Amino acid sequence: MTRFINQLKEGENKFKKRSKIIKFGLYLSLLIIFGKVFYLQIIDNEKPLKFARQEEKPLNVAGERGEIRDSDGTPLAVSEPVPSIHINPGDVKDKPYYLKKLSKILNMSKKTLSKKLTSRKQFVYIKRHATFEEAEKIKKLNLTLKKLGYTQLGIQIEQKRVYPEGHMAGQVLGHTSKYDLIGLEGIEKKYDRYLKGEEKTIKIYKDGRGKIITKNITESDKAKKGHNITLTIKSNWQMILEDVLAAQVKKANALNGYGVIMNPKTGEIYAMVSYPFFNPNSYSQENHNYKKNLPIWKTFEPGSVMKSVLVASALNARVIEEHSILDCENGERRIGDHTIHDINKRGKSNITEILVYSSNICASKIADKMPNEVYHNYLTSRFGFGKKTKIDVPGEAKGKVLQPEKWGDIERANIAFGQGIAVSSIQLAQAVSIIANGGNFVEPYLVRSIDSSNGKNIWKRKYTRGNRVLRYETSKKMRRMLRTVVERGAKRARIKGVSVSGKTGTAQKVVNGKYSKNNIVSMIGFLPSENPQLVAVITIDEPKGQNAYGGVWAAPVFRDAMEKIWLNEDNAEKLANNDSIPSFIGIGKREAIRIAETKKMKIRIHGNGFVQRQDPIAGEKYELNDEIRLFLEPGI
Template identity: 30%
Template sequence: MTSRRGRGPAAPSPPGGPRRTSGPGQVGRGQGGRGQASSARSGARGAAGPAQGARRVRGGRPPAARRPRTLLRRRIVRRDPIKRLNVGLLLVAFVLSLFAGRLVQLQGIESKGYAEAAVRQRLSRIDLPAVRGSITFAAGQPLAMTVDARVIYADPSLIQQYEAKHKTNIRNKIATTLASMFGLNPATLLQKLTPRSKMDHYRELIHHVEPDKARMVTQMDFTGIGTLQEYRRIYPGGSLAANVAGFVNTQNDGAAGLESSMNKLLKGRSGWQKVEVSEKGQRIPMGEDQQSKPIPGKGLRLTLDQDIQWKAQAAIAQQVKATKAQSGTAIVMDPRTGQVLAMATAPTFDPATYWKWKPGDWGDRAVGDGFEPGSTSKVVTAAAALEVGHVTPDTVFTVPDHVTRLDRTFHDSERHAPESLTFSGVLAKSSNVGTILASEKLTETQLYQYMRAFGYAEETGVGLPGENPGLLKPPNQWWGTDRYPIAFGQGVSVNALQVASVYSTIANHGVRVTPNVIAGTTDDRGNVTPAAKPAQRRVISGTTAAELTKMLEGVTTKEGTAPAAQIPGYRVAGKTGTAQRINPSCGCYQGGGYTSTFVGFAPAEDPQLVVEVVLQKPQNGYYGGEVAAPVFKDIMSFALQSRRVPPSSGRSQKIRISPDQR
């Protein structure tokens, strides 16, 4: 037991801080109730901070209040590292499985499709045009032929890459230079030089460039500009026989004439080549190379004689100009074979620059224009009357200048007193009234059948496009007086080649040979395969054909309507025609003008050639014997000499125009 004044040994400090010491006064108070309560409150706050009720030490500052340290116990979570590793491996395995699956899909299941798509992206197709077959005259002179040419093309993507790399604009320079060389629009070329995509490596700029000019372009060394071989269609004769040959368009397809109707045979079959190119447009060495070789087209060997064609074309063009006619046609045929030796129209065009001419001049008027034949058709009525109408060349008719049938009156071209004419005289003077009188010995059906037999209202078979077959209504559609104008060549429509075929039939002793303009085909080595023989049919007897020939000789005498068609040294048989044209504005003849025609053959005793001349709506004269017969004479004279046809051995047989003529 210690003394009350003394102190015992120091007790250890509690963890919260040093234990407070009490002075002598504190012990006494501490034994009371208040002291104990104060001590208890101090003890209770001791855990939160320093004692609030500590006494200040005498003679010094009160000690700084210190916050007792609080012991924080952290809860330690122990994680299993093996488990975390397994989860990570599972995630990696899942991701790798996705990659593996996609790889199997690309390289296994869908590999073929992707490989083909990649090849297609690298492949560039180049068309290989076939050489178009040539068209030649009968002796082999070229009428239309194909020559070597170049197409200038651009690689728009390569040009764009060059501009981006060098920070320059060369497209304007290329467009301006090429436009000035070839007369093109620079804006159009500039548009073609602008790429549509990154793989736009081929764009055609200019076609049918001559090789010399193409070399000039390549020497300019423009990036992305190159040339490829192609072919160009040329026509060495210019407008010579242009309406027969026709022309080809920018796609190398025939658009008129034989170029159109025989396009498939002439064009052949184009080929192609596929090569792999890099992103820069360069060909990949040892890359895929697919090719289909083109098959050249076959050529056409025509029946046209180049010299006769030239003469016919010059003569008809000159007369169209002299008479101020709307148009003109000249045809030369061999009646024994049906071959067309010349087929000329005016105005015409140049097939090399067809776009500069009127589209109406592209077609062949010899087959495309329909017209009323007028008096040239009277020979068909005469043939039918001689065959079945119990009429002979010497049958006499009393012919007034007009005749009335039912409610219509028909006139001759000139007024005259009634006269006695033989049937030969009726044809020689081209009497409408006399022809009506002779036609009344025929039934309507007989007249119609002979017109059809001569080729009316059907295509000639020549094979030219755009042919107008004409118009001839059957008898059950004839009304009232229709048969009478039909008998002398009005109320019926024909084309020029049909009329030429009628006279060729008479010249060939009554046998019609289908008109033809193609003699055969040629291969790429020039070997000729003859065309099939044209169809033939007998229309009238040889006797009737001989009688008609004698009657037609009377037309070219002084008593006939066409003495201007006479050719010294040769007997000529033929017929004039002066038909009124329909005025489309009123559907009547008034103001429509005339169709003036002369068609004939020579030598009359052994016909070798048939020539027809047609003028539509001439202004300076309009009778066929005045404006068409002289052109016939000019062309026929040249053709006879060109074909070396010997002159007639005897004079023309005398023909009785009237019954009292001896």
């Protein structure tokens, strides 16, 4: 019995020892845990977050895209804030409830919503570019979801590209991609690197349960806004030309129409129109062909408007004089196996009459007086045909001028009256500007300046005098002769109260290598004849009817648009200069004095001949009592 009791006591002692060991172990474990908690909470309080959260794919936040403005600062392309609705589909438990509510609020089909809510992605846009009214309804829904313990929807503010004036200058402006706002066409594409805002990366995390933790974007996180671009386009002039051209194209039942209005001295483009119009606000629904900026993209055989370039070249090369007489052979001339015809049959005519009555026969004879290489040089190296003008918008075509060694007698004759050569409207505007401005080369352009979002100027177009293409006397003679063309020939282009110089053209369209029955018609012109301030080129493609001529369809567009601009704008010469110093480049001493007296500006003349350089340059603001220094040299 005693032995049994001793055994029980021995077992009890062992149990007590074991209990003590276990208790010690428990106390030690608790001590370690408390110590660790104390360390994490007080000493290294960031570490639990590092364990709890996991970094996800970062969110790239784009800065607001800069504005595109017209010459007066009116916005033509802007970025506006819009709400986008998003969620983590994995957090959605009661999908039927979400489908019912969201389909009603966002006006979306349950089928579309179901695909989004069953996505395996952790971040899904339910609706991008929603309305603010819809966003407010989502906020109210979120209050209900919170009470139910359901996952709330996120609202993210994004940028949407908006074109306030709709289709106005749509092909010039181009457009961006819908969501990423990357420039895809026009100015938006050409100057994308200036317009786009600076991109900023925001890190996104999810907690230990996989729930997305979005970081609030602070001022320091916000990306910088892009630069603003100011164009040379005058919105009111653009709208005038758009309205007049569209009405005429519809009246003619033509395929399309396009036009350019340009400053012949500086190269500024005041209006650039393509019809049918293109609205960049709805670019995905627009006809793809309507995106094309026709004045720079489309090339065509210009017809008789090229006789202006021919005569200017021949006068400058001194192979003809203004009063030279040529025989137009009563409307028919044989060249090899080909016969050239004139609509207006005439005999002997002077150069002005050849332009007035648009003689193809005498044009071919003028071309015969110049070696092929000489006239080719005038067309390409001097006037710029067959080359891009380098205008600051994408999509420009360079046209085509046959190499001189490939000119036979008939090829030379065709080129003389505007066939067998392909040009664009912007090239014609450049060439006519050279004739009008005194003979200097000029580059057309659309962008005047680039400024940062805080108004600091980044870049500004500076006027530089181009190389001399024609002698000033040649330009002066051409202005006079082309004025007579309008007064006696292209009468539908006349404008009461201002002198107009110009030339119309009609050419058969080439289809599959052969001339078709359809015409493309044009009008080139400038005003006022004595001191040209505006150049315009108008083209209408395939006007229907028997009288499908430039004088019938293109000339009235020139007249109606330029008349409204010139007369209704209280004299465009004043508006164009607007207290700015005019360009005296290329004009003679007497004419410079007359312009200065008219504008009540002080000038100091150095030398004789024609103005080669001026200080200050054209375009700068004229202050009272300023003196403009003009440096003249003999004509060449």
